[in-house]
Amino acid sequence: MLQSSAIPILKIGDFLLVSIQYDIHDKIAELLQQDILKRISETQAKGVLVDISALETVDSFIARSLADTAAMASILDAELIIVGMSPTVATTLTELGLTMAGVRAAVNLDEGYDLLKASLGQRVVDRRNR
Amino acid sequence: MEVIPIKEESDIVRARVAAKDMAQKMGFGLVDQTRISTAVSELARNVFVYAREGQVHLEVLNNPHNGIRITFIDQGPGIPDIDLAMKDGWSSSGSMGKGLPGAKRLMNRLEVKSEAGKGTTVIIEKWLS
Numbered sequence: 368m369l370q371s372s373a374i375p376i377l378k379i380g381d382f383l384l385v386s387i388q389y390d391i392h393d394k395i396a397e398l399l400q401q402d403i404l405k406r407i408s409e410t411q412a413k414g415v416l417v418d419i420s421a422l423e424t425v426d427s428f429i430a431r432s433l434a435d436t437a438a439m440a441s442i443l444d445a446e447l448i449i450v451g452m453s454p455t456v457a458t459t460l461t462e463l464g465l466t467m468a469g470v471r472a473a474v475n476l477d478e479g480y481d482l483l484k485a486s487l488g489q490r491v492v493d494r495r496n497r
Numbered sequence: 498m499e500v501i502p503i504k505e506e507s508d509i510v511r512a513r514v515a516a517k518d519m520a521q522k523m524g525f526g527l528v529d530q531t532r533i534s535t536a537v538s539e540l541a542r543n544v545f546v547y548a549r550e551g552q553v554h555l556e557v558l559n560n561p562h563n564g565i566r567i568t569f570i571d572q573g574p575g576i577p578d579i580d581l582a583m584k585d586g587w588s589s590s591g592s593m594g595k596g597l598p599g600a601k602r603l604m605n606r607l608e609v610k611s612e613a614g615k616g617t618t619v620i621i622e623k624w625l626s
Binding site for chain 1: 539592
């Protein structure tokens with residue numbers, strides 16, 4: 368049995384960076400979810416960027432796995448952003464009937480990083496004003 | 498005709514990659530290639546989840562439509578109520594219930610034949626223009 372997805376999860380400051388570089392099957396998607404949550408817990412990361420720009424096909428399983436991971440990350444006080452979904456994949460997911468509601472997205476890593484920094488800054492401000 | 502056996506999870510990926518390659522060679526645009534590979538992924542997963550194993554057949558269509566036909570065959574438990582299975586959000590496996598209705602939206606034709614205890618055959622087609 369595989370214990371890990373073997374997909375690298377890199378730490379930069381308060382954030383984690385995950386880049387899915389190949390077409391993953393269901394088991395790898397499940398393991399990746401576990402790996403990301405474990406790394407959030409270990410590193411106390413406040414944000415996660417998941418780059419899916421290399422994925423040519425995102426079906427309902429992968430989409431749900433990503434959405435679930437985002438929801439679970441949020442419970443661990445980390446914000447997850449999906450980065451680089453291709454317009455073709457977005458079109459197909461919508462036609463398939465998936466809205467990915469509640470999942471934040473950015474067109475590229477720069478935008479995703481800025482989004483995370485902005486939202487982390489906002490959280491610090493919110494706490495100070497409490 | 499190309500036949501891809503479905504026996505393990507990674508075969509779902511093999512099936513969708515093979516379908517996408519074939520669609521690309523036939524001249525389908527990128528959006529249609531993605532629609533086809535996504536529909537194949539959903540339906541190949543159904544084979545794996547419900548029947549554990551089966552086959553995916555890929556073939557070129559010539560008449561009356563030019564396009565691709567993909568057939569999913571298993572000897573699993575069958576679908577007791579096809580109309581129900583075609584409804585968005587209905588699932589007997591805890592999935593999102595997007596497989597059959599979603600694949601139908603992505604393709605030009607989807608036909609399900611199923612007999613309880615004998616198995617299920619799903620045929621999908623995407624036509625060029």
